[in-house]
Amino acid sequence: MGPREIYPNPPLALVVVELRHTVTAALSEAQQSALKSLLTDSFPLARPTLAAVSTIVTPAGVRNEQTPPNPRYMTRDNTASVTFRPDAIAVETTRYVRRSALRDTLRLAVAARQKVAPADGLTRIGVRYVNEVRADVESAADWSQWIAPSLTNVAGLEAGANGLAQSWQGMVVFGDQQQGIVLRHGNLDGYAVNPSGDLRRPTPSPGPYYLIDLDSYWTPEDETPTLDWDNIESHYDDAALSAHGLFEQLITDKYRQEVLRRDQ
Template sequence: MGPREIYPNAPLALAVVELRHTVTAALSEADQAALKGFLAEVFPLARPAPGAVSMTVTPAGVTNEQTPPSPRYMTRDNTASVTFRPDAIAVETTRYVRRSALRELLRLAVSARQEVAPADGLTRVGVRYVNEVRADIEGPADWSQWIIPDLTNIASLEAGANGHARSWQGMVVFGDQQQGVVLRHGNLEGYAVNPSGDLRRPTPNPGPYYLIDLDSFWTPEGETPTLDWSNIESRYDAAALNAHGLFEQLITDKYRREVLRRDQ
């Protein structure tokens, strides 16, 4: 696998690697302290991730339950984090450089988890890239200059007196349940990744953008492998490269020349 071109003006707003594993008990305070010590050189800040709210409907009514916060550790510049949930490890960054750098953060997170409170098995490898494609447009039809017509031709449709399509969103699934890529796309306004969230990111002007959200994944078939780096590395690389290859097919040469390769 050779090096891929690093665009000076890439549209990537967020990169996430999620390793799902067999469910474990909640990490104790001692476990969390040990994790912090293990990660301190790269992720020195302990900043718990908020728990999720789940809704349960019963004959007696609807109840909302808040799950406990998950241990999360962040870099000092607040551009990368690792979160340990009872069923997953998630590494996120808003300052993605290349696949190998994110891979090293993932390796560190797996080593910490397995050193402190091991999980028994690997159930999914997911690599997600959230891109906000921004370019000069006067109307939705202009996206065809930057994004391939297969995604943007809907702009030419007309609904009588209502005129042409103004906005659209879609989802495309490649592959099967074991391995594939889920593409979510559409022309939107504002941001896909909140600039004022816990993870800091550059803040472009909040105008129109084209979303290219790629979730590339692998799941085991049959036997559940152990949560060891030897079972993760090649699958992470394959998932990331599948997403990269699809992204390159979704953009036009004009977008590469006039936007991606333009120095910021």
């Protein structure tokens, strides 16, 4: 397996790796401090997530429940974070370089969690790539220059006096419940990932973009394996490589040559 090309002008706005595990108790202040100590060289900033309020409807009436903040640790440039939830570890970055670098961060996060407050088992691995494909378009039909016909052929449909299709969104599922990829796509406007969010990102000019959102996943088939790196690494690599292979099928050579390979 040869090295994959690293494009100088990639469309990635956000990459998320989520390792779901068996539910644990909320982390104590002492445990959160221990996690920060283990991650501080790379993730020195403690920035808990915001508390969430959910509405629960029961036969007895309606009540609001507040979910407490989850511990989260961020880089000083605010482009990457590690979050520990009672049921998952999430690693996020808006400055993705290559699979191996993200794998190292994931391994660090797993080791820290298992040292401080071990979870009993692994229940899902998800690797998500949110791409904002931006190119020179004046009409919806122009996306066929940059995005594969399998996604853009709908632009040729005409609805009588209403004219041609102007916008579309869709979801495609590959694989099954154990292993696969969920693709969400469509021609949109603005941003898929908020530039003003907690994770900072390069801010292109707002305007039309084509969303290619790939969620590549693996779940155990029978037994629940332990949350150990030996049970994670190969499945992480497979999920990431599967998403990469699908992305390459969804763009045209024109986009690859004129946009992805263009120096910023």
